Amino acid sequence: MTRPRPRILVIGEALVDIVTDPDGESVEHVGGSPANVAIGLARLDQPVDFATSLGQDPRGDRITAHLTRHGVTVLSTSHGQDPTSTARARLDATGAATYEFDLYWNLPHIDLPDGTGHVHTGSIGAVLEPGAARTLEALRAVRDRGTVSYDPNIRPGIMGDLDVVRDHVEGIIALSDVVKASEDDLELLYAGQSPSQVMAYWGSLGASLSVVTRGEHGVVFRVTATGEEGSAPTAAERVVDTVGAGDSFMAGLISGLLASGLLGDPDARTRLAGATLDQVRPAVDRGVATSGITVGKAGAYAPSLDEL
Structure with missing residues (x-):
């Protein structure tokens, strides 16, 4: 008998980006790193639930409709009394933005939905209180039935003191099986340390697989079981913009690890904890492929499984 595929719960912010040009004209878009990851996973045919904080207002309704249209189930408890979050970007005549x-x-x-076998979190929602405490509760709750992935996606202007943020990030990594960060994240959190040093440290905290994305230079990754490190070049044939590239990589990586039986339940956690570089490479390659497609299109485009 075939086991049902584990559901993925993504926890994090979804917001509306309001972009105003020099003439005062504004355009609104749905944004938020975890929301992008949830959509990316759904586009890769993964069953996805999304826990976030939305207002009972038109912008909250717009976000819910956008996620639902892409196959993501937004938990009903996501709608609260606060307004929906926004990020306002004002462009000057040169195109530079202030936020x-x-x-x-x-x-x-x-409450973890029935069938949840993996939880992903990251970005602002993983560290901003008071919601971050609820995020940690969910990560602890899933540990006896599934796996965890995390993308710090550091935003220093929002998250506050980096020393405090670093402590919080490392607490989440200690609960995570997979952690992915960008070179920019490493420079903010561990200035002067190489990706190899940071990935080894994350492994000592508890992560079984650590990945660092390096833009046009591809990715480097490390498995804790053997201490092996590998790399993969970018798959981008052309770059229109890099919006959502890291989120697309994360979705592809999670999807690939699930397909390889390395995420989704306690046995998968054990397999990932003992995995070799060759065993995780197909998942890393899938992440590289998805992000390569994303940067070739405008905006946070999420490719389908067929496009891979």
């Missing part, structure tokens, strides 16, 4: 955030992150207690 102003209006963020609300009050999560209720999260």
Whole structure:
């Protein structure tokens, strides 16, 4: 008898980006790193639930409709009394942007949906209180039935003191099986340390697989079991923009690890904890492929499984 595929619960912010040009004209888009990951996973035919903090307002309804249209199930408890979060970007005549955030992150207690075998979190929602405490509760709750992945996606202007943020990030890594970060994240959190040093440290905290994305230089990754490190070049044939590239990589990586039986339940956690470089490479390659497609299109485009 075939086991049902594990459901993935993504926890994190979804917001509306409001971009205003020099003439005062504004355009609104749905944004948020975890929301992009949830959509990316759904586009790769993974069953996905999303826990976030939305207002009972038109912008909250727009976000819900956008996620639902892409196959993501937004938990009903995601709609609270606070307004929907926004990020305002004002463009000057040169195209440079200044940002102003209006963020609300009050999560209720999260009951893991039936069938949840993996939880992913990251970015602002993993560290901004009071909701971050609820995120940690969910990560601890899934440990006896599934696996965890994490993308710090550091935003220093929003998250606050980096020493405090670093401590919080490392606490989440200690609960995670997979951690993925960018070179920019490493420079903010561990200035002067190489990706190899940081990935080894994350392995000592508890991560079985650590990955660092390096833009046009591809990715480097490390398995804790053997201490082996590998790399993969970028798959981008052309770059239109890099919006959502890291989120697309994360979705591809999670999807690939699930397909390889290395995420999704306690036995998968054990397999990943003992995995070799060759065993995780197909998943890393899938992440490289998905992000390569994303940067070739405008905006946070999420490729389908067929496109791979």
